[in-house]
Amino acid sequence: MPWPAVELRKIAETDDLRIAPFREDGTTYGTLAWIWSVVVDDALYVRAYNGQASHWYQAAVRQKAGRITAAGMTREVAFEQAEGSLDDRIDDAYRTKYRGSRYLDPMISTRARTTTIRIDLRA
Incomplete structure:
Protein backbone atom coordinates (compact mmCIF):
# COMPACT_ATOMS: atom_id res chain seq x y z
CA MET A 1 0.00 0.00 0.00
CA PRO A 2 1.54 3.38 -0.93
CA TRP A 3 2.45 5.94 1.70
CA PRO A 4 0.42 9.13 2.00
CA ALA A 5 2.71 11.90 0.72
CA VAL A 6 2.54 13.91 3.95
CA GLU A 7 3.58 10.90 6.08
CA LEU A 8 6.41 9.96 3.76
CA ARG A 9 7.70 13.55 3.77
CA ILE A 19 11.74 -0.85 13.31
CA ALA A 20 10.21 -3.94 14.93
CA PRO A 21 9.66 -6.95 12.65
CA PHE A 22 7.47 -9.71 14.04
CA ARG A 23 9.08 -12.42 16.12
CA GLU A 24 8.93 -16.08 15.07
CA ASP A 25 5.31 -16.41 16.23
CA GLY A 26 4.23 -13.90 13.57
CA THR A 27 2.18 -11.83 16.03
CA THR A 28 4.54 -10.50 18.68
CA TYR A 29 6.64 -7.48 17.72
CA GLY A 30 10.38 -7.61 18.24
CA THR A 31 12.28 -4.96 20.16
CA LEU A 32 12.32 -1.60 18.37
CA ALA A 33 15.70 -0.94 16.74
CA TRP A 34 16.77 2.55 15.62
CA ILE A 35 17.86 2.62 11.98
CA TRP A 36 18.53 5.12 9.23
CA SER A 37 15.88 5.55 6.56
CA VAL A 38 15.67 7.28 3.19
CA VAL A 39 12.98 7.97 0.62
CA VAL A 40 13.53 7.32 -3.10
CA ASP A 41 10.76 7.54 -5.71
CA ASP A 42 8.01 7.84 -3.09
CA ALA A 43 9.16 4.68 -1.33
CA LEU A 44 10.78 4.19 2.08
CA TYR A 45 14.05 2.22 2.37
CA VAL A 46 16.26 1.04 5.22
CA ARG A 47 19.50 -0.89 5.47
CA ALA A 48 21.19 -2.91 8.18
CA TYR A 49 24.43 -1.32 9.39
CA ASN A 50 25.72 -4.73 10.48
CA GLY A 51 24.77 -6.39 7.22
CA GLN A 52 22.91 -9.67 6.93
CA ALA A 53 23.91 -10.69 10.47
CA SER A 54 21.63 -7.98 11.88
CA HIS A 55 18.83 -9.50 13.95
CA TRP A 56 16.15 -7.04 12.83
CA TYR A 57 17.11 -7.62 9.18
CA GLN A 58 16.89 -11.39 9.51
CA ALA A 59 13.46 -11.10 11.16
CA ALA A 60 12.22 -8.66 8.51
CA VAL A 61 13.24 -11.02 5.69
CA ARG A 62 11.65 -14.02 7.42
CA GLN A 63 8.46 -12.43 8.72
CA LYS A 64 7.94 -9.79 5.98
CA ALA A 65 5.90 -7.62 8.35
CA GLY A 66 6.05 -5.65 11.56
CA ARG A 67 5.80 -2.11 12.81
CA ILE A 68 7.75 1.12 12.59
CA THR A 69 7.63 4.32 14.57
CA ALA A 70 8.86 7.55 12.99
CA ALA A 71 8.02 11.25 13.05
CA GLY A 72 5.60 10.69 15.92
CA MET A 73 3.68 7.99 14.01
CA THR A 74 3.35 4.24 14.50
CA ARG A 75 2.50 2.23 11.40
CA GLU A 76 1.94 -1.44 10.57
CA VAL A 77 4.22 -2.26 7.66
CA ALA A 78 5.39 -4.88 5.20
CA PHE A 79 9.04 -5.54 4.36
CA GLU A 80 10.33 -6.47 0.92
CA GLN A 81 13.90 -6.83 -0.25
CA ALA A 82 14.66 -3.98 -2.63
CA GLU A 83 15.78 -4.32 -6.22
CA GLY A 84 19.53 -3.93 -6.65
CA SER A 85 18.96 -1.55 -9.56
CA LEU A 86 18.10 1.19 -7.03
CA ASP A 87 21.27 0.85 -4.97
CA ASP A 88 23.06 3.86 -6.45
CA ARG A 89 20.04 6.13 -5.96
CA ILE A 90 19.53 4.86 -2.42
CA ASP A 91 23.24 5.48 -1.73
CA ASP A 92 22.80 9.06 -2.98
CA ALA A 93 19.81 9.54 -0.68
CA TYR A 94 21.89 8.30 2.29
CA ARG A 95 24.74 10.66 1.29
CA THR A 96 22.34 13.61 1.19
CA LYS A 97 20.46 12.87 4.41
CA TYR A 98 23.40 11.72 6.55
CA ARG A 99 26.20 13.85 5.11
CA GLY A 100 29.09 14.22 7.54
CA SER A 101 28.25 11.20 9.69
CA ARG A 102 31.05 8.78 10.44
CA TYR A 103 28.52 5.98 9.91
CA LEU A 104 27.78 6.93 6.30
CA ASP A 105 30.49 4.87 4.59
CA PRO A 106 29.37 1.60 6.21
CA MET A 107 25.74 2.36 5.22
CA ILE A 108 26.65 2.64 1.54
CA SER A 109 29.04 -0.32 1.59
CA THR A 110 28.43 -3.59 -0.22
CA ARG A 111 27.67 -5.24 3.13
CA ALA A 112 24.80 -2.83 3.84
CA ARG A 113 23.60 -2.63 0.22
CA THR A 114 22.78 -6.35 0.31
CA THR A 115 20.30 -5.65 3.12
CA THR A 116 18.22 -2.90 1.50
CA ILE A 117 14.58 -3.30 2.51
CA ARG A 118 11.58 -1.43 1.11
CA ILE A 119 8.97 -0.61 3.75
CA ASP A 120 5.35 -0.37 2.63
CA LEU A 121 2.22 0.24 4.64
CA ARG A 122 0.13 -2.82 5.42
CA ALA A 123 -3.55 -2.66 4.57
Missing part, protein backbone atom coordinates in the same frame (compact mmCIF):
# COMPACT_ATOMS: atom_id res chain seq x y z
CA LYS A 10 7.65 13.64 7.59
CA ILE A 11 9.57 10.37 7.77
CA ALA A 12 12.07 11.60 5.17
CA GLU A 13 12.73 14.73 7.22
CA THR A 14 13.34 12.97 10.51
CA ASP A 15 16.08 10.74 11.86
CA ASP A 16 14.06 8.76 14.38
CA LEU A 17 12.83 5.63 12.57
CA ARG A 18 12.56 2.56 14.73
Whole structure:
Protein backbone atom coordinates (compact mmCIF):
# COMPACT_ATOMS: atom_id res chain seq x y z
CA MET A 1 0.00 0.00 0.00
CA PRO A 2 1.54 3.38 -0.93
CA TRP A 3 2.45 5.94 1.70
CA PRO A 4 0.42 9.13 2.00
CA ALA A 5 2.71 11.90 0.72
CA VAL A 6 2.54 13.91 3.95
CA GLU A 7 3.58 10.90 6.08
CA LEU A 8 6.41 9.96 3.76
CA ARG A 9 7.70 13.55 3.77
CA LYS A 10 7.65 13.64 7.59
CA ILE A 11 9.57 10.37 7.77
CA ALA A 12 12.07 11.60 5.17
CA GLU A 13 12.73 14.73 7.22
CA THR A 14 13.34 12.97 10.51
CA ASP A 15 16.08 10.74 11.86
CA ASP A 16 14.06 8.76 14.38
CA LEU A 17 12.83 5.63 12.57
CA ARG A 18 12.56 2.56 14.73
CA ILE A 19 11.74 -0.85 13.31
CA ALA A 20 10.21 -3.94 14.93
CA PRO A 21 9.66 -6.95 12.65
CA PHE A 22 7.47 -9.71 14.04
CA ARG A 23 9.08 -12.42 16.12
CA GLU A 24 8.93 -16.08 15.07
CA ASP A 25 5.31 -16.41 16.23
CA GLY A 26 4.23 -13.90 13.57
CA THR A 27 2.18 -11.83 16.03
CA THR A 28 4.54 -10.50 18.68
CA TYR A 29 6.64 -7.48 17.72
CA GLY A 30 10.38 -7.61 18.24
CA THR A 31 12.28 -4.96 20.16
CA LEU A 32 12.32 -1.60 18.37
CA ALA A 33 15.70 -0.94 16.74
CA TRP A 34 16.77 2.55 15.62
CA ILE A 35 17.86 2.62 11.98
CA TRP A 36 18.53 5.12 9.23
CA SER A 37 15.88 5.55 6.56
CA VAL A 38 15.67 7.28 3.19
CA VAL A 39 12.98 7.97 0.62
CA VAL A 40 13.53 7.32 -3.10
CA ASP A 41 10.76 7.54 -5.71
CA ASP A 42 8.01 7.84 -3.09
CA ALA A 43 9.16 4.68 -1.33
CA LEU A 44 10.78 4.19 2.08
CA TYR A 45 14.05 2.22 2.37
CA VAL A 46 16.26 1.04 5.22
CA ARG A 47 19.50 -0.89 5.47
CA ALA A 48 21.19 -2.91 8.18
CA TYR A 49 24.43 -1.32 9.39
CA ASN A 50 25.72 -4.73 10.48
CA GLY A 51 24.77 -6.39 7.22
CA GLN A 52 22.91 -9.67 6.93
CA ALA A 53 23.91 -10.69 10.47
CA SER A 54 21.63 -7.98 11.88
CA HIS A 55 18.83 -9.50 13.95
CA TRP A 56 16.15 -7.04 12.83
CA TYR A 57 17.11 -7.62 9.18
CA GLN A 58 16.89 -11.39 9.51
CA ALA A 59 13.46 -11.10 11.16
CA ALA A 60 12.22 -8.66 8.51
CA VAL A 61 13.24 -11.02 5.69
CA ARG A 62 11.65 -14.02 7.42
CA GLN A 63 8.46 -12.43 8.72
CA LYS A 64 7.94 -9.79 5.98
CA ALA A 65 5.90 -7.62 8.35
CA GLY A 66 6.05 -5.65 11.56
CA ARG A 67 5.80 -2.11 12.81
CA ILE A 68 7.75 1.12 12.59
CA THR A 69 7.63 4.32 14.57
CA ALA A 70 8.86 7.55 12.99
CA ALA A 71 8.02 11.25 13.05
CA GLY A 72 5.60 10.69 15.92
CA MET A 73 3.68 7.99 14.01
CA THR A 74 3.35 4.24 14.50
CA ARG A 75 2.50 2.23 11.40
CA GLU A 76 1.94 -1.44 10.57
CA VAL A 77 4.22 -2.26 7.66
CA ALA A 78 5.39 -4.88 5.20
CA PHE A 79 9.04 -5.54 4.36
CA GLU A 80 10.33 -6.47 0.92
CA GLN A 81 13.90 -6.83 -0.25
CA ALA A 82 14.66 -3.98 -2.63
CA GLU A 83 15.78 -4.32 -6.22
CA GLY A 84 19.53 -3.93 -6.65
CA SER A 85 18.96 -1.55 -9.56
CA LEU A 86 18.10 1.19 -7.03
CA ASP A 87 21.27 0.85 -4.97
CA ASP A 88 23.06 3.86 -6.45
CA ARG A 89 20.04 6.13 -5.96
CA ILE A 90 19.53 4.86 -2.42
CA ASP A 91 23.24 5.48 -1.73
CA ASP A 92 22.80 9.06 -2.98
CA ALA A 93 19.81 9.54 -0.68
CA TYR A 94 21.89 8.30 2.29
CA ARG A 95 24.74 10.66 1.29
CA THR A 96 22.34 13.61 1.19
CA LYS A 97 20.46 12.87 4.41
CA TYR A 98 23.40 11.72 6.55
CA ARG A 99 26.20 13.85 5.11
CA GLY A 100 29.09 14.22 7.54
CA SER A 101 28.25 11.20 9.69
CA ARG A 102 31.05 8.78 10.44
CA TYR A 103 28.52 5.98 9.91
CA LEU A 104 27.78 6.93 6.30
CA ASP A 105 30.49 4.87 4.59
CA PRO A 106 29.37 1.60 6.21
CA MET A 107 25.74 2.36 5.22
CA ILE A 108 26.65 2.64 1.54
CA SER A 109 29.04 -0.32 1.59
CA THR A 110 28.43 -3.59 -0.22
CA ARG A 111 27.67 -5.24 3.13
CA ALA A 112 24.80 -2.83 3.84
CA ARG A 113 23.60 -2.63 0.22
CA THR A 114 22.78 -6.35 0.31
CA THR A 115 20.30 -5.65 3.12
CA THR A 116 18.22 -2.90 1.50
CA ILE A 117 14.58 -3.30 2.51
CA ARG A 118 11.58 -1.43 1.11
CA ILE A 119 8.97 -0.61 3.75
CA ASP A 120 5.35 -0.37 2.63
CA LEU A 121 2.22 0.24 4.64
CA ARG A 122 0.13 -2.82 5.42
CA ALA A 123 -3.55 -2.66 4.57
